[in-house]
Amino acid sequence: MGAHMDPGKARDWNSLLASCLDGGGRRAWSEFVAAAYPVIARVLPPGTDEAAIEDFVQSLLLKLLENDCRGLRSFDSSLGVPFPAYLHVIAVRHRIDRSRVSRSRPAIDIEKAVEVLGVAPEAERRLQRRELLEAVERLSPQQRIAVRLLLEGLSVKELAGILGVTEGGAGALVWRARQELKVILGAGV
């Protein structure tokens, strides 16, 4: 994850958040807004104008203060997740909600699948969406989620973090998935 996810600042964030939630008053909240502003703003696309950024930040922070700050109190500092990482996910969810963009993405893009998975040219010619979907379904659960996330644009490094394995382990998992897909597609088409 990016630099703002650096756990080195976690203690400062936890202290600031605790100060706000435990009645630190306007001064604590002012510090919090100043610190949270760039974390929230960075989920917006390049070129977003300042007024729109400010409106977005404000609407999210107001939402977090609802129901006695439930959104902030739900942060579980004992899990070791840096607060900015949590805020980042909340901001992305807020952006999705506001833009009313469907969260569902195309299941599999055939051209990208061919490029990412490196299936054989002869299979590529005959490859059909349905066949690829069926082939992916025949992989192990861990291989399936790895393939899906890769096809949706994540890197092997990001995949490793999500699966809780090393980058090498994630690479090996993808390699095995590719081999199995080649076998399945080769045999099935």
Place this chain on the structure above:
Amino acid sequence: MDGDGMGHLSDIEIALLLTGGGSRALHQVLTEHLEACAACRALLVESALADRAGSQGSEGRGGPATVPPDGAVARVLQAMEAAFPETVNSPAARRRIPLVPLSTSCADRPVLAAQSLSADTLPTLTSDDGSVVVHFRRPEPGGPIRAYVVRRAPSQPGQMWIVFAGGQRAFPVDSGGEADLPGIAESDLLDGRLALELRPREGEPGDPEG
């Protein structure tokens, strides 16, 4: 924010996946859900891609400014103050959080469920929003029950008390989150009379005894 009741991953669980924190077993539980849930997978992917784009932006390749423009923080704070004056302006005040038995309804929330597995024979209590979990154990046979408080939202040290029967008895929670509860029986844990109380530090505005 903590799921919508349909068994989706919470924001903290998505963040945990993105930062690579937590045990491998927990990752396995969460990724099994991801494999079956397109909505959670999409939120995860969007979050990862936004983080990647934000990192590039902060390195000078575009993206929103990382420093708030002049006056922006003050304006946002003003809006927060107008909408939630008691939250933003109020000095610290005593706040009591009722503790109830941890229910099995957390089965669709892997993090909570995993934590409940660590409980021993004494019951585990939690706040209704799950932000506070209290485990109990009796370290010595015949000795007092000891409470182990896990407050998920960060807290300032030395401000927590376990209170019983509306505050008739109060037991300080030490900086390690532990409190001995002499005179409290096992049956008292389940009757809804225990609460966690957050008190302002002595001398701070809002402390009735300060």
